[in-house]
Amino acid sequence: MILVVVEYANGKVSKSTYEMVGCARQLGREGPVTALVLGSGVAAIASEVALVFDQVLVADHVDLAQYDAEVWAAAVAQIAREGEANTVLVGGSRSGREYSPRVAVKLDAPLLEDAISVVDANGTLTAERYTYLARVTEKVEADAPVVVATIKQGAFTAALPGNQVAEQFDVDLNLPQRRVQITGKATEKSSRIALTEADIVVSGGRGVGSAEGFATLVEGLADQLGAAVGATRAIVDDGWRPYQEQVGQTGKTVQPKAYIAIGISGAVQHLSGMSKSKCIVAINKDADAPIFKIADYGIVGDANRIVPAMIAELQK
Amino acid sequence: MRILTLVRQVLDAEESVRIRDGEVDLNGSKLIVDTMDEYGVEQALRVRESGVEAEVIALAVGPERNQDALRTVLAMGADRAIHVMTELALDPISLSQVVAQVAQKENVELIFCGGQQADWDSHALGAATAERLQWPQITWTNGLEVHGQTLMGKHDAEDGSETFSVELPTVITTQQGLNEPRYPTVPNIMKAKKKELRVETLEEFHVGPKLKFLSAEVQAKARLHKILDGKDAPAAAAELVRLLRNEARVIA
Ligand SMILES: Cc1cc2nc3c(=O)[nH]c(=O)nc-3n(C[C@H](O)[C@H](O)[C@H](O)COP(=O)(O)OP(=O)(O)OC[C@H]3O[C@@H](n4cnc5c(N)ncnc54)[C@H](O)[C@@H]3O)c2cc1C
Numbered sequence: 001m002i003l004v005v006v007e008y009a010n011g012k013v014s015k016s017t018y019e020m021v022g023c024a025r026q027l028g029r030e031g032p033v034t035a036l037v038l039g040s041g042v043a044a045i046a047s048e049v050a051l052v053f054d055q056v057l058v059a060d061h062v063d064l065a066q067y068d069a070e071v072w073a074a075a076v077a078q079i080a081r082e083g084e085a086n087t088v089l090v091g092g093s094r095s096g097r098e099y100s101p102r103v104a105v106k107l108d109a110p111l112l113e114d115a116i117s118v119v120d121a122n123g124t125l126t127a128e129r130y131t132y133l134a135r136v137t138e139k140v141e142a143d144a145p146v147v148v149a150t151i152k153q154g155a156f157t158a159a160l161p162g163n164q165v166a167e168q169f170d171v172d173l174n175l176p177q178r179r180v181q182i183t184g185k186a187t188e189k190s191s192r193i194a195l196t197e198a199d200i201v202v203s204g205g206r207g208v209g210s211a212e213g214f215a216t217l218v219e220g221l222a223d224q225l226g227a228a229v230g231a232t233r234a235i236v237d238d239g240w241r242p243y244q245e246q247v248g249q250t251g252k253t254v255q256p257k258a259y260i261a262i263g264i265s266g267a268v269q270h271l272s273g274m275s276k277s278k279c280i281v282a283i284n285k286d287a288d289a290p291i292f293k294i295a296d297y298g299i300v301g302d303a304n305r306i307v308p309a310m311i312a313e314l315q316k
Numbered sequence: 317m318r319i320l321t322l323v324r325q326v327l328d329a330e331e332s333v334r335i336r337d338g339e340v341d342l343n344g345s346k347l348i349v350d351t352m353d354e355y356g357v358e359q360a361l362r363v364r365e366s367g368v369e370a371e372v373i374a375l376a377v378g379p380e381r382n383q384d385a386l387r388t389v390l391a392m393g394a395d396r397a398i399h400v401m402t403e404l405a406l407d408p409i410s411l412s413q414v415v416a417q418v419a420q421k422e423n424v425e426l427i428f429c430g431g432q433q434a435d436w437d438s439h440a441l442g443a444a445t446a447e448r449l450q451w452p453q454i455t456w457t458n459g460l461e462v463h464g465q466t467l468m469g470k471h472d473a474e475d476g477s478e479t480f481s482v483e484l485p486t487v488i489t490t491q492q493g494l495n496e497p498r499y500p501t502v503p504n505i506m507k508a509k510k511k512e513l514r515v516e517t518l519e520e521f522h523v524g525p526k527l528k529f530l531s532a533e534v535q536a537k538a539r540l541h542k543i544l545d546g547k548d549a550p551a552a553a554a555e556l557v558r559l560l561r562n563e564a565r566v567i568a
Pocket residue numbers: 204205206207208231232233234235246247248249250251252262263264265266267268269270273283284285286289301302303304351352
C-alpha cells in the first residue's frame with residue numbers, strides 16, 4: 001500500500017493531505033492509497049478524508065492528543081511495516097520533516113525530502129527537489145522496497161474528494177514514552193489565512209519604514225486582498241514582526257499564486273523562500289533592487305505612496 | 317560532558333551556482349561553514365563557558381577541503397575536531413550512521429546539528445542521528461539552558477513557539493535566534509592550528525549511500541518583468557491592479 005499520514009490543523013484537513021493523495025495517485029505504484037489519521041478526537045477528520053482515500057486507518061487515542069516526533073515516528077513505522085507499505089508519504093511541514101527521518105531509519109528506507117515530483121520507474125522512485133536555496137533542481141533516485149518521502153507543499157495538484165466513502169479501520173499502536181516535555185506554548189493567533197496555504201501573500205521588508213508602516217501598508221493591502229502576510233528576516237530581527245511570518249531560507253517557504261513584495265530588496269536568502277511563486281509583484285523605490293529581476297510585475301516608487309493608492313483602487 | 321557539533325561546508329550564498337556535467341561545481345567558489353552549524357558550535361561553546369565541564373568536538377564528513385571548515389570552528393573555540401574523509405556524497409540518512417558511530421565512540425551526551433542545510437536544504441540529519449542513537453531530539457531550537465542533566469529551552473513548532481524540557485542525551489537542531497556566533501580572532505586562529513584534527517576514512521564506518529544523485533539543473537522561471545514607473549502613484553497603482561486582475565488574474 002501507499003501510506004499517507006494525514007495532516008490537519010484546528011480540526012480541518014490541511015491542503016497538504018489532498019496534495020499527498022494527488023502525489024500518491026500519479027506515482028505509478030501498486031496498492032491502495034491509505035490514510036493514517038493520528039490524534040485524539042479525530043473522527044471528523046477521518047470521515048472527511050474517507051472521501052478521497054481508498055482506505056482509512058484511524059488511531060484515535062488520548063496519548064496522541066499532542067504531536068511528538070518519537071511517538072509519531074513509531075506509529076507511522078509500525079503501520080508501514082504491518083501494512084507492508086511500499087511508499088510512505090509525509091507532509092513537508094515542519095513536523096513532517098522532523099519525524100520522517102526517524103521513520104526512514106526505523107524502516108531502513110531511503111528518505112526523499114521535500115519532493116516536488118515523484119515517479120516510479122520499474123520499482124525505483126525518482127524524485128526532484130530544490131537545493132542550494134531553491135536555485136537548483138536536483139534529481140535523486142531511491143531504489144528500495146520501501147521509500148519514505150516528504151512532499152513539498154504546493155508542488156502537487158490536490159486530489160478532489162469524490163462520492164465514494166472509503167472504509168475506516170481502527171488500529172492499535174505500541175507507542176513509546178514521551179521524553180520531550182512541552183512546558184508552554186505561545187501560538188501566534190492570527191485571523192488571517194496561514195502563510196503556507198494562502199493564494200496571495202503580501203510581504204514587507206525594511207522599506208516599509210517601521211512596524212506601523214507594516215501595519216498600514218502590508219496588513220492594509222493583505223486585508224483588502226484576503227491575503228496572508230510575510231516578512232523579511234531584517235524586520236523580524238528588528239522586532240517589527242514575529243518569526244512565524246518570516247519567509248526565506250531560515251523561515252517559511254511559500255508558493256502562492258501571487259507574492260507581493262513591498263520594500264524588500266530580494267536577497268538570495270529571502271528569494272529561496274518565495275522564488276517559486278507563480279506571479280511575483282515588487283514595489284521598491286530602487287529600480288536596481290534584485291527583487292525586480294524575478295518580478296512579473298512591479299512599480300518603482302515609494303511604497304508609502306504606491307500601496308495606499310493600490311488599496312484605494314481596490315476599494316473602488 | 318562531551319558535546320559533538322556537526323559542521324558542514326557549503327557554498328557561500330552570495331556566490332552563484334555553477335553546474336558542470338549535471339552536478340553543482342564548487343571548484344573555485346567561496347565555501348563557508350553553514351550558518352546553521354555555526355549556531356550549534358556557538359551554543360556548545362556557551363555551554364562550556366557557562367561553567368559546565370564540557371569538551372566540544374567538531375565533526376565533518378566530506379572531502380579534504382572540509383578541514384578548512386573544521387579549522388574555522390576550532391578557531392571559534394572547539395577543543396578538537398574529527399574529519400571523516402570521503403569524496404562520496406552521502407544523503408543525510410546514511411550520513412547519520414557515521415555521526416551516530418562517532419557519537420558512540422566518543423561517548424558524547426549532546427549533539428548540535430544545523431536545522432536546515434544551506435546546500436541540500438535537508439532537515440533530516442539531526443533527527444536521523446537521534447533515531448539511530450535512540451535519543452530524543454529538539455528541532456528549530458532558539459533558546460537553550462543546561463541544568464545538570466536537564467536541557468530547557470525554546471523552539472519553534474508548527475504553529476508557534478514552545479518551551480521544552482528534556483533529559484540528556486539529546487540531539488539539538490539549531491536555528492536563527494539561538495545566538496550570535498562569534499568570529500574567530502587572530503590569536504585564536506593561530507591557536508587552532510595546534511589543536512587536534514583527527515582524520516578517519518569513511519571505510520571504517522561501513523556506510524553506503526541510500527540515495528543516488530542523478531542530476532542537477534539551474535531552472536529559472538521566465539518572468540514577465542513588467543515594471544512600471546511609480547512617479548504618478550495613483551496611475552501606476554491603477555495600472556498594476558488592472559494587470560493583476562485582467563492579465564495575471566491573480567486578484568478578484
Ligand atoms: C544564513 C542567513 C539566513 C537568512 N535567512 C533569511 C530569511 O529566511 N529571510 C529573509 O528575508 N532574509 C534572510 N536573511 C537575510 C537576507 O540576507 C537580507 O538581509 C534580508 O532579506 C533583507 O531584508 P529587507 O529586504 O527587508 O531589507 P533590505 O535589504 O535593507 O532592503 C530594503 C529595501 O527596501 C527598499 N526601500 C526602502 N525604502 C523604501 C520605500 N519608501 N518604498 C519602497 N521601497 C523602499 C530599498 O530600496 C531596499 O531594496 C538571511 C541571511 C543569512 C546570512
